[in-house]
Amino acid sequence: MLCVLYLFFIVTLCGGAFDISSKGLQINEEIRDKELRLIDSDGSQLGVVSLSQALNLASEKNLDLVKIAPQAKPVVCKIMDYGKYRFEQAKREKESKKNQRIMTLKEIRLSLNIDTHDFNTKLKHASKFISGGNKVKVSIRFRGREMGHPELGIDIMNKFAQECSEFANVEKPAKLDGRNMLMFLAPKPSK
8 A cells, every 4th residue: 555655656746657668759748848959840950949939830830849869968859740750760660670580590419420311311401491591500419438539529510511511601610618519500691
């Protein structure tokens, strides 16, 4: 009960509902600064004016007053059509998301005593993953006495990288990390 009263007290002091993290810009009556640097809708600077003058200019043109640089002294506001601005911004974000390619990391595990058929199967899997636009993490786990022969693991990794060289680049060469040896392959850039 005490928490609810405390929250009610803070909300009334702050002047109603408050937004903890607002990504939106302040527009029209939300702006509380007394003086601001004003930019017209065509991009020309109108100088430092009072808030009431700026709001009057914006309402004459049937546009919105938007605070675009709140950290500047005095703050910078622009006269623009806020709805159109938000629509264009959402359209740009949607277009940039469409062009993004999410690259995932696939893992292929080899062993020191891998046979040629198994090696070729793993190679086909790697080519399929890389042609799909994914990165490939190739790993070898050393067990028991195998830890005494890391050069055998490097030989297998180099052979794998050489076989993959026509469709992939070695992003990080083979490196021993504890009991594992890791190598990363990335798709070759398309021409």
